[in-house]
Amino acid sequence: MSALSATGRTGPANAAAGLQAARAVLSSLVRDVPDFPEPGVLFKDINPVLADPSAFSTVVDALAGIARAAGATTVTGIEARGFLLAAPVALATQARLVPIRKAGKLPGATAARTYDLEYGRATLEVQQDALRPGERVLLIDDVLATGGTAAAAAGLVSDAGAEVVGMAVLIELLFLKGRGRLPGLPVAALLEV
Numbered sequence: 527m528s529a530l531s532a533t534g535r536t537g538p539a540n541a542a543a544g545l546q547a548a549r550a551v552l553s554s555l556v557r558d559v560p561d562f563p564e565p566g567v568l569f570k571d572i573n574p575v576l577a578d579p580s581a582f583s584t585v586v587d588a589l590a591g592i593a594r595a596a597g598a599t600t601v602t603g604i605e606a607r608g609f610l611l612a613a614p615v616a617l618a619t620q621a622r623l624v625p626i627r628k629a630g631k632l633p634g635a636t637a638a639r640t641y642d643l644e645y646g647r648a649t650l651e652v653q654q655d656a657l658r659p660g661e662r663v664l665l666i667d668d669v670l671a672t673g674g675t676a677a678a679a680a681g682l683v684s685d686a687g688a689e690v691v692g693m694a695v696l697i698e699l700l701f702l703k704g705r706g707r708l709p710g711l712p713v714a715a716l717l718e719v
């Protein structure tokens with residue numbers, strides 16, 4: 527399936543050009559913040575990308591191309607920065623938007639998955655009636671690090687009987703080998719570092 531490029535034309539060449547443009551934008555604008563939120567972590571701050579409408583469009587176009595190529599009917603944003611990316615992709619591709627949130631934020635009946643962090647544990651939730659069997663779901667987040675968050679999100683989608691068709695992130699931290707926690711799941715990273 528062809529992807530829509532940043533120029534609005536379709537075709538593999540334009541899709542490749544769109545991915546390259548997104549990589550260039552992320553390389554130049556994402557800010558490295560040492561020792562945040564705790565010592566030893568090099569935090570990838572995407573806010574300069576969000577604050578630049580041209581750069582943000584380039585990145586959203588690339589993510590939308592990935593969603594189209596995967597045949598996604600639904601996109602899930604993982605709290606909180608995943609929301610900022612999944613919402614425009616859902617509109618651009620006319621996919622359903624389903625938020626995956628941290629524990630205790632969603633009203634009504636929810637399904638939950640708990641996973642290990644470096645220190646402690648975290649829980650993600652989705653509303654029980656948000657996903658249905660047969661949906662093709664693309665997970666979206668800003669950074670893939672150890673893969674624990676993505677694995678929990680994928681588990682929630684599978685628990686609901688929907689199909690996880692892939693994970694799209696702006697940045698993959700290769701040294702943390704997050705893909706290893708996502709066997710069989712296609713991961714598209716606009717920038718690998």
Ligand code: AMP
Nearest residue numbers: 568569570667669670671672673674675
């Ligand atoms: P993980 O579960 O280890 O893959 O961590 C992924 C989640 O934590 C994503 O939702 C990211 O927003 C956040 N995260 C982890 N590491 C970083 C980092 N170095 N910079 C920015 N966000 C990060």
